[in-house]
Amino acid sequence: MGEARQEPGVDLRLDRAHSARIYDRLLGGRTNFAADREAAQRILSVFPAAGEACRMNREFMHRAAGHLARAGLTQFLDIGTGIPTSPNLHEIVQAVSPAARVVYTDNDPIVLAHAAALLRGRPEGRTAYLQADVTVAGSVLEAPELHATLDLRRPVALTLNALLHFVPDDGRGRAHAAVEELKAALPRGSALVITHGTSDFSPRAMGRVRDVYARAGTPLQLRGEAEFRRFFDGWELLEPGVTLAHRWRPGRPGAPAGPTAAEAVCYAAVARKP
DSSP states (O other): OOOOOOOTTOOOOTTSOOHHHHHHHHTTOSOOOHHHHHHHHHHHHHOTTHHHHHHHHHHHHHHHHHHHHHTTOOEEEEESOOSOOSSOHHHHHHHHOTTOEEEEEESOHHHHHHHHHHOOOOTTSEEEEEEOOTTSHHHHHTOHHHHHHOOTTSOOEEEEESOGGGSOOTTTTHHHHHHHHHHHTSOTTOEEEEEEEOOSSOHHHHHHHHHHHHHTTOOOOOOOHHHHHHTTTTSEEOTTOSEEGGGSSOSSTTOOOOSOHHHHOEEEEEEEOO
16 A cells, blocks of 8 residues: 655756756666756766666665564665665565555655655555655654554664765754654664765765765765764664675675775665664
């Protein structure tokens, strides 16, 4: 069952690039527009591995969600969903547990327009979509769609993939404050899954990527390892702890080493609430 809510008269602002649609373009998707394609091309011109980095981030999400589903979690809250790209999170977790419930959120009306058609789960489970802003945690935590789908008295897997680097601190620590508010609303046994862009390994190229996003009207704040670890304060990191997205439980032993850190540029980690 899938649900989505759309406000009448929403301005889709197709003349401005949006991070979700740029990401879709970098993944090779088609739900993007001229401004998004132009920004994506500029990113690729200064960082040719950007498309591969996006794919590695998405593959990490698949592995992390599958692991948590196999560990018994059946409720997932995905903030910063982006344009639906199969396999989506609900497809991964409902393949393990058909009764799993998933709530997707994003702040882009274009994502909302596609959610009802593309984010439909198995009949045994439930999927829902709401438009919300991660920096206003109440817009997520108080939403009727959330409470109609998830039981916050039971463990929830909160996923924030490739989202928080689009939340600049502005001297107020907004990103960490938002995550702490969301963490506090979840019970023991819940999980936190985050990926985040960094310039630790490729500072010059990622500085240029940041400039492209700034020109497109989207501030990008790349964070180092210490800042990334702070998102998990008070929770227990699962092995292998904080690492690069493609190095988090990569799969079969003896697999090729994969891209370098300079090509990956994305930290990843999963933690449980003790």
